[in-house]
Amino acid sequence: MTSLQxxxxxIPERARPVVVDAAARAFSGALVxxxxxxxDAAARAxxxxxxxxxxxxxxPAVKEALGMATLHGQSLWALVALGSELVxxxxxxxxxxxNAPLLGRVFRSAVAQQVLRAENLRLVxxxxxxxxxxxxxxxxxxxxxxxxxxxxxxxxxxxxxxIATMAEIVKSSSEEIHQIVDRVGxxxxxxxxxxxxxxxxxxxxxxxVLQHLHHRIENTSATVTLPSSWPAVNGVAEWLQVIWTNxxxxxxxxxxxxxxxxxxxxxxERGFRFTVTxxxxxxxxxxxxxxxxxxxRLHVVKTPGLGLSVVQRLVALQGGQCGHERxxxxxxxxxxxxxxxx
Amino acid sequence: MTILVxxxxxxxxxxxxxxxxxxDCVPHTASTVAEASEIxxxxxxxxxxxxxxxxxxxxxxxxxxxxxxxxxxPVVMFSAHARDEIAAEARQRGALDCLVKPFSLxxxxxxxxxxxxHRAKAGLRPAGEADALK
Numbered sequence: 001m002t003s004l005q006x007x008x009x010x011i012p013e014r015a016r017p018v019v020v021d022a023a024a025r026a027f028s029g030a031l032v033x034x035x036x037x038x039x040d041a042a043a044r045a046x047x048x049x050x051x052x053x054x055x056x057x058x059x060p061a062v063k064e065a066l067g068m069a070t071l072h073g074q075s076l077w078a079l080v081a082l083g084s085e086l087v088x089x090x091x092x093x094x095x096x097x098x099n100a101p102l103l104g105r106v107f108r109s110a111v112a113q114q115v116l117r118a119e120n121l122r123l124v125x126x127x128x129x130x131x132x133x134x135x136x137x138x139x140x141x142x143x144x145x146x147x148x149x150x151x152x153x154x155x156x157x158x159x160x161x162x163i164a165t166m167a168e169i170v171k172s173s174s175e176e177i178h179q180i181v182d183r184v185g186x187x188x189x190x191x192x193x194x195x196x197x198x199x200x201x202x203x204x205x206x207x208x209v210l211q212h213l214h215h216r217i218e219n220t221s222a223t224v225t226l227p228s229s230w231p232a233v234n235g236v237a238e239w240l241q242v243i244w245t246n247x248x249x250x251x252x253x254x255x256x257x258x259x260x261x262x263x264x265x266x267x268x269e270r271g272f273r274f275t276v277t278x279x280x281x282x283x284x285x286x287x288x289x290x291x292x293x294x295x296x297r298l299h300v301v302k303t304p305g306l307g308l309s310v311v312q313r314l315v316a317l318q319g320g321q322c323g324h325e326r327x328x329x330x331x332x333x334x335x336x337x338x339x340x341x342x
Numbered sequence: 343m344t345i346l347v348x349x350x351x352x353x354x355x356x357x358x359x360x361x362x363x364x365x366d367c368v369p370h371t372a373s374t375v376a377e378a379s380e381i382x383x384x385x386x387x388x389x390x391x392x393x394x395x396x397x398x399x400x401x402x403x404x405x406x407x408x409x410x411x412x413x414x415x416p417v418v419m420f421s422a423h424a425r426d427e428i429a430a431e432a433r434q435r436g437a438l439d440c441l442v443k444p445f446s447l448x449x450x451x452x453x454x455x456x457x458x459x460h461r462a463k464a465g466l467r468p469a470g471e472a473d474a475l476k
Contacts, residue, residue: 143444
């Protein structure tokens with residue numbers, strides 16, 4: 001559990017060495033951080049892995065930390081209070097029990113519960129998204145086919161132009177349904193039965209993706225610049241193909257006339273950072289926040305498509321992060337990271 | 343009758359427009375509130391078919407604007423969800439009805455008859471007729 005962060009806020013001074021000892025016994029490589037407030041902890045927790053929040057039970061911040069433990073449908077941290085004042089809903093350890101072996105067990109248990117809670121929240125979110133967003137997304141193309149069929153049954157056979165329009169709507173609506181079912185089905189399988197990460201040559205993944213997009217690249221007169229070398233990464237080849245395909249399709253669609261697309265990578269502090277940059281009009285500011293909406297949040301946030309939510313989930317399942325930034329020279333840059341560990 | 347169709351799903355907008363033409367209506371189409379507002383400001387529109395969920399915009403908020411403006415226009419909402427509370431909110435906010443997707447030609451016929459009755463009761467003439475009387 002190398003990515004675990006342990007936040008300390010207003011804990012009794014005599015508990016501190018015991019907490020540090022307990023953390024070292026319970027988790028290897030955990031990072032112990034003194035935070036100044038619950039807000040400070042929330043900022044550090046955002047987008048990171050598991051977090052444990054240890055707080056003095058007499059602190060008024062306990063309730064705030066408890067309230068924020070689940071935020072926007074995501075579990076931010078496990079919470080343990082230290083002190084004689086019991087707090088409802090929080091695992092509270094009284095001073096008589098402040099010894100490293102016991103605290104270590106409490107910490108491990110709290111973090112294990114948080115991992116389960118986070119998984120549960122994600123699954124519930126996935127179900128809500130399926131129930132609400134997907135049924136909504138499918139109803140429109142199904143509706144187009146339904147109404148088209150209705151029109152075709154009443155239309156005069158000599159109205160060939162309308163018949164052709166209806167046929168074209170039926171075809172593209174069917175493709176839309178196919179794409180939604182395909183993407184959602186793929187994502188559900190990937191989430192429910194994650195494939196093991198293995199050593200992969202990213203060059204092979206990109207070669208496959210560019211072959212697949214060959215016609216679209218030609219039709220848009222796009223140029224794609226590749227790095228001179230690629231790293232070997234740990235990941236799932238099929239998922240990486242989907243990630244690159246989505247990001248490149250976006251660049252081809254929004255990169256302007258004859259898109260100039262640059263694919264690059266660089267080492268970062270945890271592994272590798274991969275980027276796709278285009279010189280198009282860029283993403284409007286109002287739309288940037290919702291770009292990588294997690295799939296389990298799509299029942300409350302409406303986004304134009306599912307593509308970047310699929311990317312977000314597949315990157316997260318491989319231990320990485322993704323995002324968007326606006327290059328100084330204009331256009332848009334989308335990135336994802338992969339950890340270097342196995 | 344001139345009808346403005348507002349929905350962010352291009353295929354649904356196209357097929358609704360074709361269906362409305364078959365029912366002797368004149369369709370105008372928009373995919374955003376801004377496009378719809380522009381059409382309403384420049385064209386005579388007898389009624390609006392409006393989707394509840396537009397990309398990044400609330401159809402309900404636009405509905406409130408349409409029914410409270412100086413020349414209120416009858417609105418029929420489209421919804422992808424067959425849920426009573428959506429239809430109830432649509433009516434509470436002033437929509438004539440809420441049509442659940444997918445809908446048939448007969449559903450559209452029924453709505454056009456409802457709009458015609460509503461306009462007659464309110465003493466409103468169809469846009470084309472009003473223009474002819476100018």
